[in-house]
Amino acid sequence: MWPTAVTLTCLLTAASLAQVSDSKRVVSIPFPLCSHIKYYTQVAQVLASRGHRVWVAMPTYMLEKRYLDTSGFTPIPYDSLPGMEQNIEALINAAYFDKKPGDLLLALRLCRDIFDSILRNDSFIAAVGQTKPDLIVIDNLSQFYVVSIIPYRLGVPFAFLGAFYSPHLMGVPFSPASTPHFLLPYSDTMTFFQRLYTTVTYIVLTIIDPTFPTEAVSMYAPEMPYLPLSALVAKTEIFLVERDHVLDYPQPTLPNVKLIGGTATGPAKVLPPEYRSFMDSGKEGVVIVSFGSYVLGLSKHISDKVLQVLLQLPMKSIFRSNLTSPDPTKILTAPWIPQNDLLGHPHTKVFVSHCGQNGQYEALYHAVPIVAMPLFYDQHYNAERVRVKGFAEVLDLKACTAEELMSTILTVANEPRYKQAVAKRSRLFRELYGVPTETAAYWLDHVMEYGGDYMRSAGQQMPFYQYVLLDVFIFILCVAALVVVVIYCLISAISRRFQKKKSKAE
Numbered sequence: 001m002w003p004t005a006v007t008l009t010c011l012l013t014a015a016s017l018a019q020v021s022d023s024k025r026v027v028s029i030p031f032p033l034c035s036h037i038k039y040y041t042q043v044a045q046v047l048a049s050r051g052h053r054v055w056v057a058m059p060t061y062m063l064e065k066r067y068l069d070t071s072g073f074t075p076i077p078y079d080s081l082p083g084m085e086q087n088i089e090a091l092i093n094a095a096y097f098d099k100k101p102g103d104l105l106l107a108l109r110l111c112r113d114i115f116d117s118i119l120r121n122d123s124f125i126a127a128v129g130q131t132k133p134d135l136i137v138i139d140n141l142s143q144f145y146v147v148s149i150i151p152y153r154l155g156v157p158f159a160f161l162g163a164f165y166s167p168h169l170m171g172v173p174f175s176p177a178s179t180p181h182f183l184l185p186y187s188d189t190m191t192f193f194q195r196l197y198t199t200v201t202y203i204v205l206t207i208i209d210p211t212f213p214t215e216a217v218s219m220y221a222p223e224m225p226y227l228p229l230s231a232l233v234a235k236t237e238i239f240l241v242e243r244d245h246v247l248d249y250p251q252p253t254l255p256n257v258k259l260i261g262g263t264a265t266g267p268a269k270v271l272p273p274e275y276r277s278f279m280d281s282g283k284e285g286v287v288i289v290s291f292g293s294y295v296l297g298l299s300k301h302i303s304d305k306v307l308q309v310l311l312q313l314p315m316k317s318i319f320r321s322n323l324t325s326p327d328p329t330k331i332l333t334a335p336w337i338p339q340n341d342l343l344g345h346p347h348t349k350v351f352v353s354h355c356g357q358n359g360q361y362e363a364l365y366h367a368v369p370i371v372a373m374p375l376f377y378d379q380h381y382n383a384e385r386v387r388v389k390g391f392a393e394v395l396d397l398k399a400c401t402a403e404e405l406m407s408t409i410l411t412v413a414n415e416p417r418y419k420q421a422v423a424k425r426s427r428l429f430r431e432l433y434g435v436p437t438e439t440a441a442y443w444l445d446h447v448m449e450y451g452g453d454y455m456r457s458a459g460q461q462m463p464f465y466q467y468v469l470l471d472v473f474i475f476i477l478c479v480a481a482l483v484v485v486v487i488y489c490l491i492s493a494i495s496r497r498f499q500k501k502k503s504k505a506e
Contacts, residue, residue, distance in 0.1 A: 111143035171460030237452030256455035262361025268344025285349035369418035391422035
């Protein structure tokens with residue numbers, strides 16, 4: 001059974017004291033997006049506070065922007081794909097704002113280019129090897145599982161940490177009837193056609209998952225003994241999944257698949273002076289608006305709509321955007337904001353969000369209701385789950401009118417049912433999951449000390465045909481077919497003999 005926050009706090013304290021005298025070396029390789037690297041840096045800082053030496057790999061341009069707190073660990077910079085940020089922005093614009101088809105295939109192609117550039121970067125792999133790591137932690141994103149080839153080449157144990165739950169890739173028995181896929185905007189209570197579509201999605205992605213190149217080991221590590229990528233992934237010490245059954249839906253797991261909640265969140269820190277004075281003066285309430293790291297420049301008609309609404313609201317606003325504020329006393333704009341700390345301020349009343357995973361957990365932790373405006377990828381799934389939980393309303397950023405946006409913000413901010421729903425979920429989350437960065441550090445400590453073999457199910461290491469009992473079903477069908485044939489032959493033989501006797505008698 002998953003430990004309560006009180007029990008886990010005792011475990012974390014004991015483990016922390018033990019680890020100071022038993023320092024390990026940990027290298028983290030997150031997917032090179034700002035939101036992913038953010039929670040990796042926070043887990044790295046907790047590991048460092050427990051006496052470990054920690055490195056986090058990140059693109060050079062992210063270090064240069066200085067948005068991320070790199071205290072407590074050592075960055076391993078590497079050159080990212082040329083124009084990667086621009087490509088991601090273009091992809092989101094094509095998928096949502098322009099409604100161009102094929103956006104998912106473009107996203108998969110971009111992911112493939114990203115891991116290809118990392119796995120062919122010999123100087124980066126050498127830099128990882130020079131740290132002499134005891135454990136390598138890789139982003140738990142199916143498109144990034146191929147990066148497990150790096151620890152395989154270096155002969156180092158590895159673990160996965162990240163937001164995505166892929167039971168069909170983790171070897172977890174599950175039912176598509178109650179386990180919605182994160183690419184579909186469904187809850188765990190589905191109609192017949194939603195269950196049909198979910199089942200077909202899982203089957204297709206299990207058989208021909210384009211993010212899971214089977215021959216990857218031959219391509220990127222020809223000097224190593226060949227393994228199918230699925231067999232390599234199955235060697236992980238542990239899967240740490242940024243999901244839970246408070247914000248998300250109840251999910252089946254195995255002992256080496258731990259649902260830990262969102263590591264991007266935690267207690268709010270002291271705000272920088274310019275934000276603190278703005279928030280403290282917003283006694284009528286403050287709206288936090290963010291559409292993510294890669295949607296800072298909206299098209300003019302959409303940005304005009306958003307600014308029009310924010311100017312008319314009876315509350316102040318902080319808008320993450322490249323735009324210049326038309327009234328800095330009422331609307332503070334900036335390309336980066338300390339989002340978790342702003343959401344933790346007592347004057348924050350509502351969060352207008354694209355429904356990224358990190359932002360949702362920050363809002364949950366600090367009990368802030370949401371106006372959900374999903375744009376891309378898993379954000380439609382995320383928006384649906386907070387709507388179902390009762391602490392959000394969903395709008396289409398592009399299609400809604402200024403009046404609809406204004407009305408929805410005021411409704412979510414002022415109607416008690418939204419605040420009550422999120423406050424209850426927040427209390428549950430804090431009681432059951434505590435501070436997720438501490439939980440992640442605890443389990444990484446644990447597998448460095450004991451390994452993860454004892455938690456690994458035999459089913460996670462079986463070939464697919466054995467795991468789904470294809471060989472057993474085929475054998476049963478063959479036996480049943482044989483029995484039918486034998487019975488048919490016996491009946492035919494008896495029938496022919498009876499006919500012969502009848503003919504002689506006549």
